[in-house]
Amino acid sequence: xxxxxxxxxxxxxxxxxxxxxxxxxxxxxxxxxGANGAGKSSTLRAVAGLVHKSSGSVLxxxxxxxxxxxxxxxxxxxxxxxxxxxxxxxxxVLENLMLGAYSRSDQKGIARDIDWVYxxxxxxxxxxxxxGGTLSGGEQQMLAVGRALxxxxxxxxxxxxxxxxxxxxxxxxxxxxxTINDEGKTVLLVEQNAxxxxxxxxxxxxxxxxxxxxxxxxxxxxxxxxxxxxYLGG
Amino acid sequence: MDAKLKRNYILxxxxxxxxxxxxxWAGKNLDxxxxxxxxxxxxxxxxxxxxxxxxxxxxxxxLGHAGFMAIGAYTCSLLILPxxxxxxxxxxxxxxxxxxxxxxxxxxxxxxxxxxxxxxGIIIGFPVLRLGGDYLGIATLxxxxxxxxxxxxxxxxxxxxxxxxxxxxxxNLWWNYGWCLLTLYVIIRLVKSNFGNTLKAIRDxxxxxxxxxxxxFRCRMTSFVIGAFFAGVGGALLASLITTxxxxxxxxxxxFNVLMIVVAGGLGSITGTVLAGVVITVLxxxxxxVENPVTIGSLTLQGVPGMRMVVFSVAxxxxxxxxxxxxxxxxxxxxxxxxxxxxxxxxxx
Numbered sequence: 375x376x377x378x379x380x381x382x383x384x385x386x387x388x389x390x391x392x393x394x395x396x397x398x399x400x401x402x403x404x405x406x407x408g409a410n411g412a413g414k415s416s417t418l419r420a421v422a423g424l425v426h427k428s429s430g431s432v433l434x435x436x437x438x439x440x441x442x443x444x445x446x447x448x449x450x451x452x453x454x455x456x457x458x459x460x461x462x463x464x465x466x467v468l469e470n471l472m473l474g475a476y477s478r479s480d481q482k483g484i485a486r487d488i489d490w491v492y493x494x495x496x497x498x499x500x501x502x503x504x505x506g507g508t509l510s511g512g513e514q515q516m517l518a519v520g521r522a523l524x525x526x527x528x529x530x531x532x533x534x535x536x537x538x539x540x541x542x543x544x545x546x547x548x549x550x551x552x553t554i555n556d557e558g559k560t561v562l563l564v565e566q567n568a569x570x571x572x573x574x575x576x577x578x579x580x581x582x583x584x585x586x587x588x589x590x591x592x593x594x595x596x597x598x599x600x601x602x603x604x605y606l607g608g
Numbered sequence: 609m610d611a612k613l614k615r616n617y618i619l620x621x622x623x624x625x626x627x628x629x630x631x632x633w634a635g636k637n638l639d640x641x642x643x644x645x646x647x648x649x650x651x652x653x654x655x656x657x658x659x660x661x662x663x664x665x666x667x668x669x670x671l672g673h674a675g676f677m678a679i680g681a682y683t684c685s686l687l688i689l690p691x692x693x694x695x696x697x698x699x700x701x702x703x704x705x706x707x708x709x710x711x712x713x714x715x716x717x718x719x720x721x722x723x724x725x726x727x728x729g730i731i732i733g734f735p736v737l738r739l740g741g742d743y744l745g746i747a748t749l750x751x752x753x754x755x756x757x758x759x760x761x762x763x764x765x766x767x768x769x770x771x772x773x774x775x776x777x778x779x780n781l782w783w784n785y786g787w788c789l790l791t792l793y794v795i796i797r798l799v800k801s802n803f804g805n806t807l808k809a810i811r812d813x814x815x816x817x818x819x820x821x822x823x824x825f826r827c828r829m830t831s832f833v834i835g836a837f838f839a840g841v842g843g844a845l846l847a848s849l850i851t852t853x854x855x856x857x858x859x860x861x862x863x864f865n866v867l868m869i870v871v872a873g874g875l876g877s878i879t880g881t882v883l884a885g886v887v888i889t890v891l892x893x894x895x896x897x898v899e900n901p902v903t904i905g906s907l908t909l910q911g912v913p914g915m916r917m918v919v920f921s922v923a924x925x926x927x928x929x930x931x932x933x934x935x936x937x938x939x940x941x942x943x944x945x946x947x948x949x950x951x952x953x954x955x956x957x
Contacts, residue, residue: 469805474820
């Protein structure tokens with residue numbers, strides 16, 4: 375569904391992503407794991423059109439989207455829940471969700487998706503008129519994921535959804551990612567919590583300073599001694 | 609819900625009626641000085657609302673308001689000045705066609721003044737709206753200065769440093785408050801719409817807004833151009849109100865005054881802007897007494913011109929230090945709150 379080939383990203387003089395290639399098959403969960411600064415978030419941002427790509431191609435459903443602007447990539451069917459949640463603090467929960475549907479005009483579909491998101495996250499429904507900034511960290515994360523779902527994506531990219539959450543909430547968030555995937559959405563997941571991510575991923579890539587050093591199915595990597603040592607604590 | 613909406617429309621209608629009655633009374637009973645202050649309040653509210661849309665709601669730190677006002681003021685003045693008067697006034701060089709002969713009724717002149725300012729908003733928006741934060745402030749400040757210097761140096765259009773005099777004083781309480789209410793209506797509708805939420809989203813987090821598929825440049829441009837339009841309208845009304853304009857008038861202090869109202873009222877609060885517009889305009893006049901000579905016993909202190917701006921700047925400093933969100937923060941007036949005020953008082957008794 376999504377095929378990234380030979381992607382390069384430079385920030386000023388820093389070569390942040392060094393020619394990586396990633397394949398995300400339809401209906402699967404694919405995860406990128408790696409340490410801080412490995413280039414995981416940069417990869418997602420490059421796909422979303424938020425950072426400039428020096429070279430490389432991004433094929434989505436057979437169509438080249440590497441040169442498109444961010445808003446056209448959303449229209450093509452890729453949305454993102456950015457790192458650090460980045461919800462809109464002065465807008466209500468409902469207004470946040472409606473902005474997620476900014477590029478859509480099918481009122482019926484939007485209403486249906488609001489119901490669906492509220493079903494996935496009953497807590498958001500309770501707080502529908504509350505300002506985003508007054509939510510707890512976990513609720514904000516749910517809002518960020520819900521907002522990305524409101525764009526009716528074929529592929530949803532989640533950037534560190536478990537960041538800063540209590541262990542119980544982390545479990546809940548990963549459960550929801552599985553649910554979203556079961557309902558037909560393809561997921562590209564970036565995580566530092568390698569164990570939890572690999573457990574639900576169909577395929578995984580390990581990034582180190584801008585390059586892919588390992589890839590395989592989630593289970594393969596869970597068993598891989600190098601991965602165990604570097605990311606899973608032995 | 610619907611009954612409440614109806615009630616709010618009625619209450620708003622009543623409030624507008626009370627304002628109209630007050631203006632009618634003021635026009636008959638107040639002296640020229642007080643009426644002038646009432647007029648300035650309306651113009652300042654228009655200007656501050658337009659800057660609040662740009663800065664408070666969209667987060668574009670624009671310091672170019674004086675430039676848009678100058679464009680509006682000159683456009684409107686050249687349109688309402690009779691041709692003969694223009695020929696008599698341009699003593700350095702004769703006025704250039706079509707500026708020498710163009711003429712329009714007052715309402716149309718204001719509208720055109722706004723549109724020309726909006727056009728300039730589009731032209732400078734393309735290069736500068738790609739900048740963020742402080743850079744945008746500097747670029748727009750530069751724009752306003754360019755307008756001022758150019759106005760000084762095209763005597764065949766603007767009569768140069770001599771400025772325009774004897775502009776027909778059409779601007780009165782009705783025109784000013786009419787435009788003020790129109791501005792208020794347009795900006796409230798805009799901010800409460802989905803587009804308003806989009807602007808707030810861009811202000812709060814541009815990257816997240818782009819990730820939602822929002823064309824941030826286009827939205828910023830729209831907000832900037834609407835703001836420029838009303839700044840032009842405000843400048844046009846101001847020109848006809850004080851009947852004399854020259855390039856010197858449109859310096860940074862003018863932008864600063866408007867910015868002061870916006871910040872004191874609360875960035876992103878329409879109610880705050882209206883309140884601060886009233887309070888600051890009145891205070892700016894009232895504080896003139898600090899510029900008068902003071903006699904304490906046998907000691908006589910000379911009045912210092914410009915002292916009120918010092919007092920004002922200090923006041924602004926305190927607002928920023930102790931209540932940096934302004935009078936209202938981001939809150940807004942609504943009828944529920946207003947009615948609740950009476951209800952609570954009634955229960956207490």
